[in-house]
Amino acid sequence: MLPAPRLIVKALDRDVPLPSGKEAFVAALHRTLGRCKRPIALHEPEFAGNEWVYLKDCLDSTFVSSIGKYVDQFEAMLVAYTGARHAVAVVNGTAALQIAVRLAGVKPGDEVLVPALSFVATANAVAHCGAFPHFIDSSDATLGLDPRALSDYLARIAEVSSAGLRNVQTGRRIAAIIPMHTFGHPVELDALQDVAGRFDLPVVEDAAESLGSFYQGRHTGTFGTLGVLSFNGNKIVTTGGGGAILTDDAELARHAKHLTTTAKRPDRRDFFHDEIAWNYRMPNLNAALGCAQLERLTDMLGRKRLVAERYRESFASVPGVAFIAEPSNSRSNYWLNAVRLATPDSVARDALLSTANDAGYQCRPPWTLLHKLPMYVDSPRSSLPVAEALEASLINLPSTAALARQPA
Amino acid sequence: MLPAPRLIVKALDRDVPLPSGKEAFVAALHRTLGRCKRPIALHEPEFAGNEWVYLKDCLDSTFVSSIGKYVDQFEAMLVAYTGARHAVAVVNGTAALQIAVRLAGVKPGDEVLVPALSFVATANAVAHCGAFPHFIDSSDATLGLDPRALSDYLARIAEVSSAGLRNVQTGRRIAAIIPMHTFGHPVELDALQDVAGRFDLPVVEDAAESLGSFYQGRHTGTFGTLGVLSFNGNKIVTTGGGGAILTDDAELARHAKHLTTTAKRPDRRDFFHDEIAWNYRMPNLNAALGCAQLERLTDMLGRKRLVAERYRESFASVPGVAFIAEPSNSRSNYWLNAVRLATPDSVARDALLSTANDAGYQCRPPWTLLHKLPMYVDSPRSSLPVAEALEASLINLPSTAALARQPA
Numbered sequence: 001m002l003p004a005p006r007l008i009v010k011a012l013d014r015d016v017p018l019p020s021g022k023e024a025f026v027a028a029l030h031r032t033l034g035r036c037k038r039p040i041a042l043h044e045p046e047f048a049g050n051e052w053v054y055l056k057d058c059l060d061s062t063f064v065s066s067i068g069k070y071v072d073q074f075e076a077m078l079v080a081y082t083g084a085r086h087a088v089a090v091v092n093g094t095a096a097l098q099i100a101v102r103l104a105g106v107k108p109g110d111e112v113l114v115p116a117l118s119f120v121a122t123a124n125a126v127a128h129c130g131a132f133p134h135f136i137d138s139s140d141a142t143l144g145l146d147p148r149a150l151s152d153y154l155a156r157i158a159e160v161s162s163a164g165l166r167n168v169q170t171g172r173r174i175a176a177i178i179p180m181h182t183f184g185h186p187v188e189l190d191a192l193q194d195v196a197g198r199f200d201l202p203v204v205e206d207a208a209e210s211l212g213s214f215y216q217g218r219h220t221g222t223f224g225t226l227g228v229l230s231f232n233g234n235k236i237v238t239t240g241g242g243g244a245i246l247t248d249d250a251e252l253a254r255h256a257k258h259l260t261t262t263a264k265r266p267d268r269r270d271f272f273h274d275e276i277a278w279n280y281r282m283p284n285l286n287a288a289l290g291c292a293q294l295e296r297l298t299d300m301l302g303r304k305r306l307v308a309e310r311y312r313e314s315f316a317s318v319p320g321v322a323f324i325a326e327p328s329n330s331r332s333n334y335w336l337n338a339v340r341l342a343t344p345d346s347v348a349r350d351a352l353l354s355t356a357n358d359a360g361y362q363c364r365p366p367w368t369l370l371h372k373l374p375m376y377v378d379s380p381r382s383s384l385p386v387a388e389a390l391e392a393s394l395i396n397l398p399s400t401a402a403l404a405r406q407p408a
Numbered sequence: 409m410l411p412a413p414r415l416i417v418k419a420l421d422r423d424v425p426l427p428s429g430k431e432a433f434v435a436a437l438h439r440t441l442g443r444c445k446r447p448i449a450l451h452e453p454e455f456a457g458n459e460w461v462y463l464k465d466c467l468d469s470t471f472v473s474s475i476g477k478y479v480d481q482f483e484a485m486l487v488a489y490t491g492a493r494h495a496v497a498v499v500n501g502t503a504a505l506q507i508a509v510r511l512a513g514v515k516p517g518d519e520v521l522v523p524a525l526s527f528v529a530t531a532n533a534v535a536h537c538g539a540f541p542h543f544i545d546s547s548d549a550t551l552g553l554d555p556r557a558l559s560d561y562l563a564r565i566a567e568v569s570s571a572g573l574r575n576v577q578t579g580r581r582i583a584a585i586i587p588m589h590t591f592g593h594p595v596e597l598d599a600l601q602d603v604a605g606r607f608d609l610p611v612v613e614d615a616a617e618s619l620g621s622f623y624q625g626r627h628t629g630t631f632g633t634l635g636v637l638s639f640n641g642n643k644i645v646t647t648g649g650g651g652a653i654l655t656d657d658a659e660l661a662r663h664a665k666h667l668t669t670t671a672k673r674p675d676r677r678d679f680f681h682d683e684i685a686w687n688y689r690m691p692n693l694n695a696a697l698g699c700a701q702l703e704r705l706t707d708m709l710g711r712k713r714l715v716a717e718r719y720r721e722s723f724a725s726v727p728g729v730a731f732i733a734e735p736s737n738s739r740s741n742y743w744l745n746a747v748r749l750a751t752p753d754s755v756a757r758d759a760l761l762s763t764a765n766d767a768g769y770q771c772r773p774p775w776t777l778l779h780k781l782p783m784y785v786d787s788p789r790s791s792l793p794v795a796e797a798l799e800a801s802l803i804n805l806p807s808t809a810a811l812a813r814q815p816a
Contacts (some may be wrong), residue, residue, distance in 0.1 A: 055463055062453050064648040065641020082623045092500050094670075094687040104636055120670055120681045127684045130538070174689065191600065233473020233691070240472040241499065242640045262502075267786065271775040276535045279502040282639070283648030286693065302571030309445040309641050375684045 008351040021320060021348075022355040028314040029220070029361045031405055032307070036360030040214050040398045044240045046300065052290040057287035066261070068284030070291055074243070077294045082219040084210075084227070084246035084390055086253030089282035089290075090260050093208040093230025096243035097125035099174060099280065100226040103245075103252050106131050110175035111167055115145050116387040118180045118371045122206050123370045123379075125178075126347045130170065135371045135381035138390055142327045143338075144187030145179045146386065151195045153382045158199065165199050176202045176303060181210035181220050183396065184236075184335035185327055189215045204228070208243070211236055212301045212333035216270065221246045226256075231290055236304070236335050236401075237297055239290040242282050301333055303404035308334040310404075311397060315339055323395075337397040344360075344392035352395060366394040409617055421661050429728060429756075431764040436722040436729075436770045440715070441811055444768030448806045451744065453646045454708065458700040466696035474669070476692030478699055485702045490619075490627040492635070492654035493666070494661030497690035497698070498668050501616040501638025504651035505533035506559055507688065509584060510635040511653075511660050512610040514539050518583035519575055519788060521609070523553050524777045525795040526588045530614050531778045531787075532585075540580065543779045543789035546798055550735045551746075551753050552595035553587045554794065560602045561790040566607065573607050584610050589618035590744035591804070592644075593735055597623045597631045612636070616651070620709045620741035629654045634664075639698055644706055644712070644743050646810075647698035647793040650690050696791035711812035718743040718812075719805060723747055729762055732802075760803060774802040 033040055058064055071089050078087035090096045106112055108130025114122050116135035123133040136153065140145035158165050158174055165174040177196050178185045196203045207213075207221030208230035214220065221227025226249075231242035245256045263277035282290075308325075315323045320342045326332035341349060349365060356363040369391050371381050441448055466472055479497050486495035498504045503696035514520055516538025522530050524543035531541040544561065547554035554742035566573050566582055572725075573582040585604055604611045615621070615629030616638035621626065629635025639650035653664045684704045690698075716733075723731045726749045749757060757773060764771040778800050779789050 011775070047467055047470065051467055052464065055467065056460060057453055059460055059463065059697075062455065063641075065646060066649070067641070092687045102673075120672075120679070122684075124670070124684055124686070129684075148593060187497060232687075233471075233475070238473060241474070241687075241689070241695035253784060262532070264528075269526070270773055272781070274782050276532055277528075278532070278536075279500045279640075279647070279649070280531060283694065285648035285697065286691065289467075289693065365678055368681075374682050 019102055022352060024318045024364050025352050026323065026355055026359050026361070028318050029172065029356060029359070029397070031314040032310045033361065033398060039360045039362060040403070041400065042362045042364055042396060042398055044400045044402070045233055046197070046400065046402055047292075049296045051289055054288040054292045055285070056250065058285050064285040065283050066281050067229060068287070070284045070287035071282055073280070074287040074290045074294070078229070078244055078246070079200045079290060081294065081297065082246060083357070084219070084222045085248040086246070086250065088245040088253060088256040088260060089207045089287055090243050090245060090280045091282055092241045093119040093228055093232060093243035094125055095260070095278070095280040096228035096230070096245045097121060097178070097204070097208075098128045099256055100204045100228050100245050101125055101131070101178070102127050102259070103173040103255055104176045104204050104225050106175045110173045112175055114369050115175045116182050116381060117143065117182065117366060117390055118206070118370060118382050119208070119367055120370065120373065121180055121208070131175065133176065133370065133376060134167070135376070135379060135384065137382055137384045138159055138182075138387045139188065140386055142185055143182035143324070143390060144185065145177070145192060147188050147191035147195045147384065148194075150177075151198070154195070154199055160200070165201060174201065176204055177203050178206050180206035180208070181213055183324070183338055184210045184213045184333040185324070186213050186215040186220050186330040186332065187208065193223060204252065207246075209235070209335045210333060212297060216329050220345045222248070225249070226252060231238050232355070236300060236333055237290065237293040239282065239286040239293070242290060300401040303401035304334045304399065306404040307399060307401070308337055311337050335399065337399045339340050339395050339397065340390065344389040346392040349392060349395060361398055363398070364396045366391055366396070416657045430760060432726045433729065433760050434763055434767050434769070436726050437764060437767070439722040439807070440718045441639050441769065441806060447768045448539060448772060448811070449808065450770045450806055452808045452810070453641055453644045454808065454810055455700075457704045459697055459746070462696040463693070464529060464804070466693050472693040473691050474689050476695070478692045478695035479690055480696045482690070482695040482702070482715050485699060486637070486652055489702065489705065490630055492627070492630045492655040494654070494658065496653040496661060496664040496668060497653045497695055498653060498688045498692055501636055501640060501651035502529040503668070503686070503688040504534055504636035504638070504653045504655055505529060505586070505612070505614060505616075506536040507664055507686070508612045508636050508653050509533055509537050509539070509586070510665055510667070510734055512584045512633050514583040518581045519578065520583055521585045522559065522778070523588050523795070524779050524789060525551065525590065525774060526614070526778060527616070527775055528778065528781065529616070530586055530588050532786055539583065541778065541784060541787050542575070542582065543784070543787060543792065545790055545792045547596065547671045547784055548794055549591055550595045551590035551732070551798060553585070555596050555603050557597035557790065558585075558600075562603070562607055566739060568608070573609060575788065582609065584612055586612050586614050588614035588616070589621055591732070592618045592621045592627050592741040594618065594621050594623040594694055594738040594740065596735070601631060615654075617643070617743045618741060620705060622739045624737050630656070631655070634660060643699040643742055644708060645698065647694040647701070648688065652695050664725045693796070708809040711809035712742045712807065714812040715807060716807070719745050729797060733814065742807065745807045747803050747805065748798065749801040750795040754800040757800060757803060769806055771806070772804045774799055774804070
């Protein structure tokens, strides 16, 4: 569940015509989702499989905490589904990203390239490593990091030194790139990997929103040195709270497990911990829920595609509003459906949001661009024209798989 | 569940007499717990109340994640039980301690006084704030920080400066004290508060092990500026993984909630976060389990006291071994029962541990003293004679409340 604004739902009074743009917008929601009898949430979890069975089994076993079969099983299922060689289940996506950034070699005082258009966790995970987020512009085609803009920008502001890539403006080392697959839509991973290779930067994929999204047939989160997933309550699959670190590197996977489980040496009987570490393990109880959820992922993805297809059709006739379709070369999970205004205008966007929410459809604006938040206003950044335009024009739409049932 | 050594259980062969000390030790375990038919764990959770009812209700509601009634209810139950004015439920005890240390005013580069005899999380939480643990000796009477030794030590190595208490040996500010209530036994809180007051240091109580333990009738974790609890699977009450921050200060409680929930401004509809923060909230699913567990806390405490009383009687006749009873002025939860050897001797201790574990009773040594772990070997510390002696002489015994049933 999102920590969403409380909706004040009013019955849509058909005797009071809405301004034409708003009316067409809400009509498209009607066509897609049916008339609201009660508020339709942006995204809700769905428990229609073995969730009860596995939770009860977990409780009956008494293994609800740091030991138990479900954590191993959940990790194995993630490996099987994503194609990553290793998966390490942890307590949430932010924790996963913090550990992944650290394992990518980021040190305190480094800078890490992140999209300005992202949830705050992408930048916070960098800060939790003692490093500085450095904000980069987005692509119109994917809503995520723009590899060409990034390449041009790095050519201007960075130089290769003996200590690695150096930001000539701040004097700090640039140590990694974190692309984020916005609303589930993959970034141009081929081009991004190419830029990363040319500047010798590791990629840590923030795939928190993109479980079930593939780029050229390969799962997001498996292209970088490490990738991370989230299973928060608002995600396509939930463990209550949870996340995972993906990697093909056996040593990084071992280290990720070690760092997230207090670095206790398994080869010793006593309490011997060999580095400063975290208690970031996913409890077995939460993993039990995740196993049941993953069993139904393919089914949920199919229904989410149906919802997306309906939105695409419904919004085709709405003037000044375009549905965000999956990028080329990609198959998106359509985690959160979105439309954008042809003309960026945050006032018009907010008017549409108010109308839709008043009609019972929970819609939301994108995140405030990260460089506008008080703690990151002084962070280094490129020019951000596309991210600024997207911020003023994107609207997320209700996207739960269950909405695929025929509208009333 | 503890990440415990795998036990290799052998049937106790009565035809092969044990060396007399070991035999008397195992005989005392027999008298207390009965003959082992299968291994008896150090500590196991017990789900005999409304655990399944609440978990099922939580799942049926679909509110398993960051929103839901059980988090509020769990916090209210903690407030009612402990007498703290505010409780903030978080993802585990380490996270709780990290945020509490930060809210106590500890800054990067500061030193924080912690017991050398503690679980590694006590020091890690300090390190996660960018600060340095400074290790202090224990008291024979409580197993926790010795207020008198601490006072004498600070008088020697610290001086009051305009920036606060300064360690004259390292030049760093000493910013807080973290007492830990070992195995559930309260430290001498009156004397410790007195030392803290004289040196103008805030106290953050690590009450991870002491839910249900009282000092002079007042619950542990409510004496310091902040206190923290843990609900890991090995604790008296479990949420799978979980912790809580306790405080009487409304502003600290508000800030603790804010910092553990991504610092999103509740007064704004958009995504506006106003400081670097964490995703440390306790999922509603885990809180549901916690509510059911707390309902049975008083019952479990009663049975744990019975187990402790039996141990006391059983070990009274074992030469060279003394049962650890609750300190004066205190009522302990007897989370983990313990005995100590009259003569500190880690070789003898390990021999007893092997014998007991081979007989099916899961016993364990105390933690390796924190200044002996690789990441903390260079940390500042006082002399640690009592902690060293305790490390070489303590043995923890199986302590689950269910062991109070009459032995077979």
